[in-house]
Amino acid sequence: MDKKGNDQFVQHIAKRSEDFPQWYTDVVLKTDMMDYSDVRGCMVIKPYGYGIWELIQQQMDKRFKETGHVNAYFPLFIPESLLMKEAEHVEGFAPEVAWVTHGGSEKLAERLAIRPTSETVIGAMYSKWIQSYRDLPVLMNQWCNVVRWEKSTRPFLRTSEFLWQEGHTAHATFEEAQEETMRMLEVYAEFAKNVLAIPVLKGRKSEKEKFAGAFATYSIEAMMQDGKALQMGTSHNLADNFAKGYDIQYLSKDGKLEYCYTTSWGSSTRMIGGLIMVHGDDRGLVLPPRVAPIQAVLLPIAAHKPGVLERARELLAALRAAGIRAEIDERDQSAGWKFNQWEMKGVPVRIELGPKDIEQNQAVVVRRDDLQKQFLSLDALPAQILTMLDDVHEGLYAKALGMREKETITATSFEELYEGVQHGFVRAMWCKDTACELAIKEKTGGASTRNMPFDEPAFSDVCVHCGKPAQSVTYFAKAY
């Protein structure tokens, strides 16, 4: 690269098309979102990245309140005996649990697991709290951190410690639990669309991939720009599996002792990784406006000239008064340098204000998504920026949806399916997912029915998702 920079921050990033993993890492590190810590696989989220997370939290929490959930907090440590009560759950999580063995210098009589997820502790509490059908449903959520000792890690996508929310609910019947499971899956899908500008597929996971201990697991999956799938939220119907393990019972109206039906659902800082990989381009990050910590950055041009800075600060105040998260960059750097830096950081809208603009009562406004430049009058600028932010959101969503549709094929044979998942999603028919007996019925092609050789070795690295939207088709994708 022949471009010169006067800040280490301004370095070229890898070409997205040539080296997607490297591009992703570059974007994460060079946009000042996170850093590596000394503990392997643990991330440090820096203020810019955390700002995104705060906006995600706010907007998601608002949705949880609307669906009647309340926030609570449960312990970080889970005694080993408590964790062991649900057999499938233990088996699934055992390989990735971190253990506390000592308190100070004394060895503990019983090891403490650092929560990989909280069904177990929360189940134990629910067992105390729930006595009667009048106590149901219990609808709670907690925002917290969890630890999973992963073998390999990637920033935001899979870290040893991560931040998330986990919802835990208890209901009187299986049907109510199922309804809750689907309701929250829908909340996630709506959130992905309207806040993150990411189109997602809703689907049910295969038996092999479902949450350890769940009756059924549903997820939302998005396609990244390399064609791979990323799970961006899950919702589990736990049926009465955990209620039986943790003795969550209630006395029904007609005086019978019954087990509860529980659900759990979660989404994490992985969503940040997802939005980087869905929207980013060769210039760096592209943030969807609703989670952008800075929605509009104001760059005074030739700021040393009289009046420029003053006018720019007035404009900043006007933007903020309109509810726009705006910042001004008054640093003593060249204009070109600032353009590049804020583009890399993905700020949705850039506003340039120089002496010539002030003369003509206008500003130069540039959208991050298409880099189109326009000259707008200063008078109505805040209102126009607000509209523009919505346009950017819609534009990003449409672009991501277009990409996904382009990279999704419909398969009518195993060969097509296998070929398709190498670079995108595949639509294929799904019947029932029972252990190793899987059958595919062709529907879209309208032709014959055949059995799918799911036990072929080539298929082992394919992540299977079953979605059941309107057209009743099935989605398969190669996953991260």
Added chain:
RNA sequence: CGAGGUGUAGCGCAGUUUGGUAGCGCGUUUGGUUCGGGACCAAAAGGCCGCUGGUUCAAAUCCAGUCACCUCGACCA
């Protein structure tokens, strides 16, 4: 856990083949000129060459061990 790669200044790297004063670019600090797409000049600061041991008069460099990180597998609600 398998295969490959990398550890040298805040960041990116050269130097290791052939042992001999620790180098370059960017950034940082100071002063000045600039300022509408990655500015320029001048000066300065900044290093347990991942760690441990060995060979040697002498090790960033050779040998052995070890640790960490990265990529790809495996694994992963």
